[in-house]
Amino acid sequence: MGADEVLAAAQLIVRARQERTPLAALPPHLQPQDEAAGYEIQHEVHWLLAEHAGDFAGYKIGCTSKVMQDYLRIPHPCAGGVFARGVHQSGAALRAADFVRVGVECEIAVRLAQDLLPLDAPFTIERVADAIGDCHPAIEIVDDRYVQWETLGAPTLVADDFFAAGCVLGPAVGRDAVADLAAIQGRALINDVLAGQGTGADVLGHPLHALAWLANHLASRGDGLEAGQLVLTGSLVKTIWLEPGDRVRMELDGLGTVEARFE
Template identity: 80%
Template sequence: MGADDIFAAAQLIVQARKQRAPLGALPPQLQPKDEAAGYEIQREVRWLLAEQAGDFAGYKIGCTSKVMQDYLGIPHPCSGGVFTSGIHESGVTLRTADFVRVGVECEIAVRLKHDLQPLDAPFTMERVVEAIGDCHAAIEIVDDRYVQWETLGAPTLVADDFFAAGCVLGPALPRADVADLAAVRGRAIVNGALVGEGTGADVLGHPVHALAWLANHLAAGGDGLEAGQLVLTGSLVKTIWLGAGDRVRMELDGLGVVEAAFV
């Protein structure tokens, strides 16, 4: 895609987001033909959203577990952006009216203490784990802001940050205080009922594998991860779609509890 088409596609995506209007298929000439083009549009979307969404704060990784790959029909990870305006502390109350169709996922989030820059690639699990500062129990907030996401294809979903709409974080725990992220068992509870559960090992075998995937993926495009950035490593459970009045609680053994209410 040429620069003009990338910009035009990003403008349509950002306009739909600002208006909370479901996004349909982009005009044929503006549709990304592959995920590489989708990520080019995503980077342009990031710049266009800066005034509304705040500073760029990190990344979410989607499709890192079999349950999510099967649900979305995409057999590999994809990433999207996280912005400061979408990051909340546990106990927050959010309005469903601020989303098109809001959903939540149970996640392990990490915050980096060291950069992972492209000149240092390729990255192994052993290298990226040393870059992790803190870990959090997290609720990823996702938004089905599409007329019918099943028909859009991964490149367009990538262009629109792959459903990303923010997160709710539990208290930070130093990485050294968490014995093994792969062994963390997570439970998703909505209105007091258990609706899903999984373990860190469901995320590409280990959440740190997901972080390594992201670092290498970004490095391939000349980008890197920076100290202080947040990374949501992927859902342990299938997406849970919510309605007004729902209360969400994610329990992650060894990481703690994170809660949010939707009105």
């Protein structure tokens, strides 16, 4: 795709997000034909969203568990952006009407204390583990902002940040205080009813594999992760779609609890 087509596709995506209008298939000449083109459009989307969404805060990684890969019919991870105005603290009361169709996922989030820059690639799980400062129990907020996501294809979903709509973070826990991210048991409760459960090992075998994948993916594009950025490593459970008034609580053993309401 040429630069003009990338920009035009990004403008259509951003307009749909800002107006909360379900995104239909892009015009044929603006549709990314592969995920590399999708990420080119995503990069432009991030520039266009900056004024509306606040500073770039980090990344979410999607399709990191078998349950999510089966659900989305995409057999590999995908990345999207997270912006400052979409990051909330536990106990947040959010408006369901601010989303097209809001959903939540149970996640282990990490905040980096060190840069992971392209010149240092390739990255191993040991290297990315050393870069983590804090961990958080997290609710990833996702938005089905599509006319029919099943027919859009992975490249267009990637271009639109792969359902990303923000997150709610529980209290920070120092990386050294968390024995093993893979062993963490997570539970998603909606209105105090168990709606899903899983473990850190469900995320590509270990959340650190997801973080290493992201660092290497960005490095392949000449980008990197910076100290202070947040990474949502992937859902332990299948996406849960909400109704107005729902109360959400994610419990991650050894990491903590995070809660939110969608009014």
